[in-house]
Amino acid sequence: MQAQRHRGTEAQRHRGTDSQIFAVLLALCIGTFLLCPGVLWAGQPSLTEMVERGEAALERWEMAEARQWVKKIEAFTPLPAEAEFFRSRVWFYQGEYDRAVETIGRAVTLDPDNEMYQGYQGFFTNTRLATQGLESVQSEHFTLLIDREKDGILIPYALEALEQAYQVFGKQFGFTPRERVRVEIFPDPERFYHASSLSRRDIEVSGAIGICKFNKIMLLSPRTLLRGYRWLDALTHEYMHYVMVHLTNNKAPIWLHEGVAKYQEYLWRSPRSLYLNPVNETLLANALRENDFVSFAQMDPSLVKLDTTHQVRLAYAEAASAIDFILQRVGYPGLQRILQHIAQAEEQGAQQAIQEELRLDFAAFERQWKAFLRQQNLQEIPGVYLEKYTLKDRVKDEEEWGLQEIRSQVVRNHVRLGDLFRSRGRLVPAVLEYKKALRKSHPSPFLYNKLGKALLLRGRYAEALTYLEKAKTLYPDYVTTYTNLGILFLQQKRLAEAEEAFTEAIQINPFDPQVHQGLYQIYLLRGEREKAAQAEKTVQTLLMR
Incomplete structure (x- = not known):
C-alpha cells in the first residue's frame, strides 16, 4: 500500500510537471503567433505561393478571390516588394487609384532597381491624374465615371444601353458579373491615352476609341471626334469583352474575343446582329474575290496593331462572321460550351474547343467558315465609305x-x-x-x-x-x-x-x-x-x- 501510494504520488507529480511544461509551450506558441502572425502551419501556402495564387485570380479578374489573398498576405509583416506589387495591382483593378499609387511606391522603395515596378508606378500615377474630376454615377449593375460638366448628357443613354446589354448577354451566355462593372468615359484624348495605354494612331487608324482592360471599361467621349462614332455600341462591345474574360478565365484568343464582341455589340438595341452592314459586306465580298483575308493568327496580339484601317475593319468583319457561322451550327449553348472548354484548358487558344464542339479540326473550321461566307451571296457595294475616326483638333469642322x-x-x-x-x-x-x-x-x-x-x-x-x-x-x-x-x-x-x-x-x-x-x-x-x-x-x- 505504501509503495503504491508512493508510486501514485510520483506519477501525479510527473503529470503535474508535464501539464506545466505544456502550458508554458502553449503560451510560447500563442505568443509567437501573436508577435509573428506570418508563422506558417503545416500545409499552409508560403507567402510566395499566396502571391502567385492571388496573381492568378487577378489575371482572371476574380476580384473577390484576389481580395481574399490580399487579406491573407497582409498577415505577414513586413511585406516584401513582390507582395506590395500584387496588392497595388488589386487596388488599381478596383479603381482605388490613391491606394494603388501609395502601395506601388512601397514596392519601388523596397526594390528601387526594378524597372517593371517603376513602369507601373508611372502608369498608376498617370491614371490617377487622368481620372481626377470624374464623378461617379451608379446604376444597378454599373458604376460610371464621367466629367458631368462636359459629358453629363451621355449618362442616361450610357447606363440604359449597358443595363440592356447586361440583361441580353446574361440570358444568352448564362453569366452576369457579381460586382458592379466600372466604366470610365474620358473627356479628352490626352487623358484617354494615359489611362488606356492607347495612342492617337490607335484611334485614327484602328478606330480604338474604347478598351476593356484592368477590370474596367474605358471610352473616349464622342464629343471629341469630328463626326462622333457609334459610342453606345462601343460601350456594349467593351462590356462583352468584360463578360468574355470571366467566361474564359481570360484565355480566349483575340479573334474569338473580338468576334463575339463585334457580333454582340448591336444586340442591346436590335433582335439580331447588325454586323453585316454594307461596309462589312463589301469587305468580306472583296476578301472572297481576291482570296485576301487577315488570318486569325495575324489578329494576335491585337487588331489595333494591324497596319491599315482596311485590315482592321476586315479583321472585325471576319471575326464576327466566324461567330455567326458557329452560332448557325451550334447556337448559344454550343458557343457557351466552347468558352467553357477554353476556360478549363491549361493553355490559351480555341482550336481544341472548336474541335470538341464542332467536330472539326481548325483547318476544316476555316474552310467551312469561308464556304459559309460564299453561301451568303455577299456583294461589293460601290462607294462604301471606310470610316477613319478624326479627332476635332485635326479638322476645323x-x-x-x-x-x-x-x-x-x-x-x-x-x-x-x-x-x-x-x-x-x-x-x-x-x-x-x-x-x-x-x-x-x-x-x-x-x-x-x-x-x-x-x-x-x-x-x-x-x-x-x-x-x-x-x-x-x-x-x-x-x-x-x-x-x-x-x-x-x-x-x-x-x-x-x-x-x-x-x-x-x-x-x-x-x-x-x-x-x-x-x-x-x-x-x-x-x-x-x-x-x-x-x-x-x-x-x-x-x-x-
Whole structure:
C-alpha cells in the first residue's frame, strides 16, 4: 500500500510537471503567433505561393478571390516588394487609384532597381491624374465615371444601353458579373491615352476609341471626334469583352474575343446582329474575290496593331462572321460550351474547343467558315465609305472634312457654289450645282447629304429621301444622314420614323442641339410632356456650352 501510494504520488507529480511544461509551450506558441502572425502551419501556402495564387485570380479578374489573398498576405509583416506589387495591382483593378499609387511606391522603395515596378508606378500615377474630376454615377449593375460638366448628357443613354446589354448577354451566355462593372468615359484624348495605354494612331487608324482592360471599361467621349462614332455600341462591345474574360478565365484568343464582341455589340438595341452592314459586306465580298483575308493568327496580339484601317475593319468583319457561322451550327449553348472548354484548358487558344464542339479540326473550321461566307451571296457595294475616326483638333469642322474627301477641285467648286446659292435661299440652282458635283464625283455620303438637304428645303421629300438613303447605305455611321432623315420625317409628320432617325443620331453624336430639338417637337405633338420637358432641357444645356 505504501509503495503504491508512493508510486501514485510520483506519477501525479510527473503529470503535474508535464501539464506545466505544456502550458508554458502553449503560451510560447500563442505568443509567437501573436508577435509573428506570418508563422506558417503545416500545409499552409508560403507567402510566395499566396502571391502567385492571388496573381492568378487577378489575371482572371476574380476580384473577390484576389481580395481574399490580399487579406491573407497582409498577415505577414513586413511585406516584401513582390507582395506590395500584387496588392497595388488589386487596388488599381478596383479603381482605388490613391491606394494603388501609395502601395506601388512601397514596392519601388523596397526594390528601387526594378524597372517593371517603376513602369507601373508611372502608369498608376498617370491614371490617377487622368481620372481626377470624374464623378461617379451608379446604376444597378454599373458604376460610371464621367466629367458631368462636359459629358453629363451621355449618362442616361450610357447606363440604359449597358443595363440592356447586361440583361441580353446574361440570358444568352448564362453569366452576369457579381460586382458592379466600372466604366470610365474620358473627356479628352490626352487623358484617354494615359489611362488606356492607347495612342492617337490607335484611334485614327484602328478606330480604338474604347478598351476593356484592368477590370474596367474605358471610352473616349464622342464629343471629341469630328463626326462622333457609334459610342453606345462601343460601350456594349467593351462590356462583352468584360463578360468574355470571366467566361474564359481570360484565355480566349483575340479573334474569338473580338468576334463575339463585334457580333454582340448591336444586340442591346436590335433582335439580331447588325454586323453585316454594307461596309462589312463589301469587305468580306472583296476578301472572297481576291482570296485576301487577315488570318486569325495575324489578329494576335491585337487588331489595333494591324497596319491599315482596311485590315482592321476586315479583321472585325471576319471575326464576327466566324461567330455567326458557329452560332448557325451550334447556337448559344454550343458557343457557351466552347468558352467553357477554353476556360478549363491549361493553355490559351480555341482550336481544341472548336474541335470538341464542332467536330472539326481548325483547318476544316476555316474552310467551312469561308464556304459559309460564299453561301451568303455577299456583294461589293460601290462607294462604301471606310470610316477613319478624326479627332476635332485635326479638322476645323465637318464642311472642311467633306471638302477634303473630294479630290477634284472642279467638284469642290460646284459644292461651294451650291452652298452659296443655298445660303441665299436660291435652292433651285443649289440643287443643280450639287447634282453637277455628284455627276463628276465618285458616290459620296457628304454630297448626297448636301443634295438631300437642299431638296428637303424645297419640299421635294421623296427625291430627298432617295439621296439620304443612298448616303446611309454608303456610310451607315454618318450622323448627318440621320439628322436630315429625322427632319424630313418630322416635316411629313411621320413621327415614329423621325424619332427612330433622331435616336440613331444620338447613338453617334448626342451633342447636336437640333437632334434633341427634333425629339422635343415629336414629344409635343404626341402629348408626351415629360419627355418633351427633358428634351427641351437638353437643348438648353447644349446651347449654353
